[in-house]
Amino acid sequence: MTISPCLYIVPTPIGNLSDITLRAIEVLKSVDCIAAEDTRHSGILLQHLDVKVPMLALHDHNEQQRAGVLIQRIQQGQSIALISDAGTPLISDPGYHLVKACRDAGVKVVPLPGPCAAITALSAAGLPTDRFVFEGFLPAKEKGKDDRLQALADETRTMVFYESPRRVIDTLTAMLQVFGERQIVIARELTKTFETLHSLPLSEMLVWLQEDDNRTRGEFVLMLAGKPDNSDELPAEVLRTLTLLMSDLPLKKAAALTAEIYGVKKNALYAWGLEKQNSER
Known part of the structure; x- marks a missing residue:
């Protein structure tokens, strides 16, 4: 395929290695360099795909410093692919500073469609998807988390969060305190052997998760029903x-x-x- 000097945003599988597009493979094999969140982690995927393109690390701690160097390489005629550990770059992953810097410098950015845990989970959740809000990861500290949830107390759209296994119980407990009883759908280990999608009221979900330690393993997508829209109620x-x-x-x-x-x-x-x-x- 013909590759032009630009930054390619390339989604990678969130679990099942077969979930990568033919175009993504072609781009990864054709660019001059691949900027990866974790080169060791991505190296496994690239080896599986027989991609032998050089990699460099681009993560939260060095992104702003390396953006200028990468832009300079593109301006000199090179093509670069940006990938994260899993899913679509920038969606709760590094890449924002690089993409913004590219656009500010007039460097072309080409996005490829592909895997995204939030969209994959939403498509099977059974909650309203005509309108939703993606919140990513909540703050780790209790006050920050409570403040963010309080700000969402009147949100009528379906809310989508990412959460780690070690914090999921605390997060659901905080949600119950702020939102009261709401329907929640959890998705974990998406596209993997032990993929789970489960829907319950918040209080029941807490009990269900704590009944078996295996149920709190893996990265989570949490989808919470929005506040009922009572706009048609008469004052x-x-x-x-x-x-x-x-x-x-x-x-x-x-x-x-x-x-x-x-x-x-x-x-x-x-x-x-x-x-x-x-x-x-």
Whole structure:
């Protein structure tokens, strides 16, 4: 394939080594250099794919320093592939500083589609996926974690988190304290032999996880149901006015007047009034 001087963002398998695209393999074999989060870890994959391209380490501790060197190499005509230990680079993995620096310098960045634990888990979770928010890893310290969760208390979209096995129990406990009883789906060991997707209310999930140490092994994707959207609920003040008007006027007229006063939907008021009348008979 034809490779141009640029930075390629190349997703790699999150578990099953077969989950890599043909295009990703072609790019990895054709670039001049591969920037990897952990060269020893990625070396296993590259050996499996028979990729013999030189690697260099690019991780959280050296990314900002190495970005300039990599950009200079691309500007001199080289092509570089960025990979992380697993999944799509930059999604809770290093790469942001490099990509931003490339774009600021006018260096072309080419993203390849491929594996991502969050999207893989969401597709099988059974929670609403038309709108969701990805939060990545929560802060490790208790206060930071609680503050972040409190900020999400009114979030109505499905929330997606990553978590490590040693912190998953503490995280679910904190979620229960902040959100109360919500449905949660956990995904662990995705695409591997012991892949698990399990859905329970938060309190029951905590019990289920603690029943067997094996259930807290592996990296986790946590998917939490958002706060129920009660935007269609009628305010108490509106219902009080409708109730007063209903005592002297036909329901249809009372609903129309209340709707005009408060700017709410007449049909919703009429339905509520009708239900109230039927319950009082």
